[in-house]
Amino acid sequence: MKRIAALFLAILSLTLIMLLPVQAAEFDLVSDGVGMLTDDEYFELNELAMDITEQFQCEVSIVIMDDKGSDDIEEYAKSFYKEYDYGYGEDKSGLMLFLSMEERDYAIIACGYGNTVFTDHGKDVLADRYLLPTLGEDKYYTGFLLYLNQTAKFLKMAENGAPFDIDTDEVQIQKNAKGSFWIKLAICILLPLLIAGIICSIFLRQMKTAVSQKTAGNYIPEGGFNLTLQTDRFLFRTETRSKIEKKSSDGGTSIGSDGFSGKSGKF
Amino acid sequence: MATEVTNYQCPSCTGPLHFSSNSGNLDCSYCGESFDVATIELLYSIKEDDAVKAASEPEWEFNIDEWGGEEAEHMRAYNCPSCGAQIICDDTTAATSCPYCNNPTVVPGQFTGMLRPDFVIPFKLNKEAAKKALKNYYKGKKFLSKTFSTGNKIEEIKGIYVPFWLFNGISDGDISYRATRNHVFTQGDERVTVTEHYQVERQGNVVFEKVPVDGSSKMPDAHMDAIEPFDYSALVPFSTAYLPGYLADKYDIESDVCSERANERIRTSTQELFASTVKGYVTLMPQSSSIEIKAGEIKYALLPVWMLSTKWKGKNFLFAMNGQTGKLIGDLPVVWGKFWALFAGISLPLMLLLGIILF
Numbered sequence: 119m120k121r122i123a124a125l126f127l128a129i130l131s132l133t134l135i136m137l138l139p140v141q142a143a144e145f146d147l148v149s150d151g152v153g154m155l156t157d158d159e160y161f162e163l164n165e166l167a168m169d170i171t172e173q174f175q176c177e178v179s180i181v182i183m184d185d186k187g188s189d190d191i192e193e194y195a196k197s198f199y200k201e202y203d204y205g206y207g208e209d210k211s212g213l214m215l216f217l218s219m220e221e222r223d224y225a226i227i228a229c230g231y232g233n234t235v236f237t238d239h240g241k242d243v244l245a246d247r248y249l250l251p252t253l254g255e256d257k258y259y260t261g262f263l264l265y266l267n268q269t270a271k272f273l274k275m276a277e278n279g280a281p282f283d284i285d286t287d288e289v290q291i292q293k294n295a296k297g298s299f300w301i302k303l304a305i306c307i308l309l310p311l312l313i314a315g316i317i318c319s320i321f322l323r324q325m326k327t328a329v330s331q332k333t334a335g336n337y338i339p340e341g342g343f344n345l346t347l348q349t350d351r352f353l354f355r356t357e358t359r360s361k362i363e364k365k366s367s368d369g370g371t372s373i374g375s376d377g378f379s380g381k382s383g384k385f
Numbered sequence: 386m387a388t389e390v391t392n393y394q395c396p397s398c399t400g401p402l403h404f405s406s407n408s409g410n411l412d413c414s415y416c417g418e419s420f421d422v423a424t425i426e427l428l429y430s431i432k433e434d435d436a437v438k439a440a441s442e443p444e445w446e447f448n449i450d451e452w453g454g455e456e457a458e459h460m461r462a463y464n465c466p467s468c469g470a471q472i473i474c475d476d477t478t479a480a481t482s483c484p485y486c487n488n489p490t491v492v493p494g495q496f497t498g499m500l501r502p503d504f505v506i507p508f509k510l511n512k513e514a515a516k517k518a519l520k521n522y523y524k525g526k527k528f529l530s531k532t533f534s535t536g537n538k539i540e541e542i543k544g545i546y547v548p549f550w551l552f553n554g555i556s557d558g559d560i561s562y563r564a565t566r567n568h569v570f571t572q573g574d575e576r577v578t579v580t581e582h583y584q585v586e587r588q589g590n591v592v593f594e595k596v597p598v599d600g601s602s603k604m605p606d607a608h609m610d611a612i613e614p615f616d617y618s619a620l621v622p623f624s625t626a627y628l629p630g631y632l633a634d635k636y637d638i639e640s641d642v643c644s645e646r647a648n649e650r651i652r653t654s655t656q657e658l659f660a661s662t663v664k665g666y667v668t669l670m671p672q673s674s675s676i677e678i679k680a681g682e683i684k685y686a687l688l689p690v691w692m693l694s695t696k697w698k699g700k701n702f703l704f705a706m707n708g709q710t711g712k713l714i715g716d717l718p719v720v721w722g723k724f725w726a727l728f729a730g731i732s733l734p735l736m737l738l739l740g741i742i743l744f
Contacts, residue, residue, distance in 0.1 A: 306736055306740050317727075322724065325717045329607055334593055343590075343592075350564070350585050350663075356582070360578075
C-alpha cells in the first residue's frame with residue numbers, strides 16, 4: 119500500500135514538475151471579457167497562443183475588455199500585466215495585445231525578452247499591417263489570428279538571431295529604397311533647376327535697370343533718425359510640446375524605466 | 386509771338402559760348418577763350434539793362450493766320466540772337482540750340498519769378514563720356530544680342546538739365562508690432578517650445594533732405610529714379626550761364642502732384658528704419674502704423690542727365706546717364722534663346738553630376 123502511495127505521489131510530483139515551466143498555461147492567454155469571439159474562435163486562438171508561448175518561451179496574450187475608464191490605455195495594460203502576473207519566466211517575457219472596446223483603444227506592450235523580439239518597428243508593423251485594417255472593420259478573429267501568426271514569425275526570427283526590425287523588414291527595405299530613389303531623383307532635377315534659375319535671374323536683372331525707387335534712404339542726413347520711444351513689452355507665454363520621433367532608421371526598442379515597451383492608439 | 390532769347394557770346398570774338406563740364410567755365414567754340422560763369426553773368430546783366438532801355442522800337446503788325454487750339458497753347462517761337470532765325474519749340478523748353486546756326490540758346494523767360502530754379506548741378510561728364518558709358522554698359526550682358534551691341538547706333542544723344550523738385554520734410558512715426566521669441570529645449574522624450582509674445586512700440590522721427598522727384602512729364606520716372614543719387618554737395622545757385630550747350634526744360638508737373646511720390650518713398654523708408662530697430666525676434670507683424678509727414682521746404686533744381694536713344698529692329702531703346710556721377714541705366718532687349726541656353730547649360734551638367742554622385 120505504501121508503495122502504491124509512493125508511486126502515486128511520484129507521478130503527481132512529476133506531473134507538477136512537467137507543468138511548472140508552462141506557467142502561462144495556468145490561465146487562458148486569450149481573455150474575452152466582452153464576448154467578441156465565438157467559443158470556437160476563442161479556443162482556437164487560445165490554443166495557438168499557448169503553442170507559441172510554449173515553443174518560444176515568451177508569452178503572447180490578448181485581453182479584450184469593455185471599458186478601461188479614463189486611464190491611459192498603455193499604463194492600464196501594464197498594470198493589468200503586472201497585477202495578473204502575465205509573462206514567462208523570471209523576466210516576465212511576453213507580449214500583450216490589450217483592447218478597450220468602449221473607447222476603441224488598443225495597446226501592445228512587451229516585457230522582458232519580448233522587448234528584444236518585438237522592437238518598436240515590429241510593434242508598428244503588427245498594429246499597422248495586421249491589426250488596424252481588420253479591427254477597424256470589426257473582423258476580430260481574423261485580426262487576432264494574423265497577429266498571433268505574425269508574433270510567431272517574429273519570435274522565430276529572434277530565435278535565429280535577427281529580430282524583426284527596420285533592417286530586417288523586407289517591406290520596409292523596399293519602401294526605403296523606393297522613397298530614397300524618388301528623393302534623390304527630385305534632388306537631381308530640382309536643385310540644378312533652382313541654381314540655374316537663381317543665376318539666370320541675376321543676369322536677367324542686369325538687363326532691366328530702369329526701375330522706380332521705392333525708398334528715400336539716401337536722403338536721410340547723418341543723425342537724421344531719432345527714436346523717442348522704444349519699448350518691448352512682454353505680454354504672455356505659450357508652450358507647445360511635441361514628442362521626439364525616433365528616427366525610422368534607428369531601429370531597436372524604446373524601453374521605459376518600468377521595463378515595458380509599448381505602442382497604443384485607436385482602431 | 387516771338388520773344389527774345391539769350392545767346393551767350395564770346396566777349397572777344399562774339400562766337401557762341403558753351404558750358405564746359407571739364408573746366409566748369411563758359412568756353413568759346415571759336416577762339417578758345419574761357420570765361421568763368423560769374424563774369425559772363427555780370428556782363429549779360431549789363432546787356433539786359435541796356436536792352437530794356439532800347440525797348441522803344443516800333444512793333445510790326447502781323448496779319449497772318451495763327452496756330453489755333455491746343456497746338457498753339459503749347460508752342461513758343463523765339464528769335465535766335467545770332468542769326469535771327471525763328472526757333473519754334475514747346476512751352477517747357479528752356480535751353481536749346483538754333484537749328485540754323487547751331488548756336489546754344491537759352492530762354493530766360495522760362496526761369497523768371499516763381500519759376501526760377503533754386504539750384505543747378507552743372508554737368509561734370511561730357512557727351513563722349515556718355516557714349517563710352519553706353520558701350521561699357523553692354524559688356525557682360527549675357528542675354529544681349531551681339532548685333533545689338535555692334536549693329537545699333539546711337540540715334541540721339543542729348544544733355545538735358547531735367548527739372549526736379551527736391552522735398553525736405555520730417556516724418557513722425559508711431560508703429561506698433563506684435564513680435565515673438567522662441568526658446569526650444571528637450572524634456573524627456575519631448576521637444577518643448579516656449580514662445581514669448583511681445584508688444585513692441587517705436588516712436589520717433591526721420592529727417593529727409595532733398596528727396597528728388599522729376600517734374601518733367603517728358604522724362605520717364607523709372608529712368609530718372611534709377612540714375613539716383615546725385616551728389617548734392619555740387620549744388621550751386623541757379624544761373625542760366627550753366628545751360629548753353631545743353632537742353633533744358635522747365636517743370637510741367639506741379640510740386641503738389643510730385644509730392645505724392647516723395648511721400649510714398651519717405652513713408653516706406655520710415656517703416657523700414659523703424660523695423661530695423663526691432664531685433665532678436667523670430668516673427669514681427671506690424672499691428673498699427675501712423676506716419677505723419679511734416680512737409681518742409683520744396684526746392685526746384687535742374688539736374689544734369691544724358692539721354693541716349695538707340696534703335697534696333699525698329700524698336701527704340703532709351704538710356705539715361707547721371708551727368709554728374711556717370712551712372713547709366715536702361716532696359717535692354719532679352720534674347721530668350723540665350724536665356725534658355727544658359728539655363729540648360731547650367732542645369733543639365735549639374736543634373737548629370739548629381740546623378741553620378743547620388744546613384
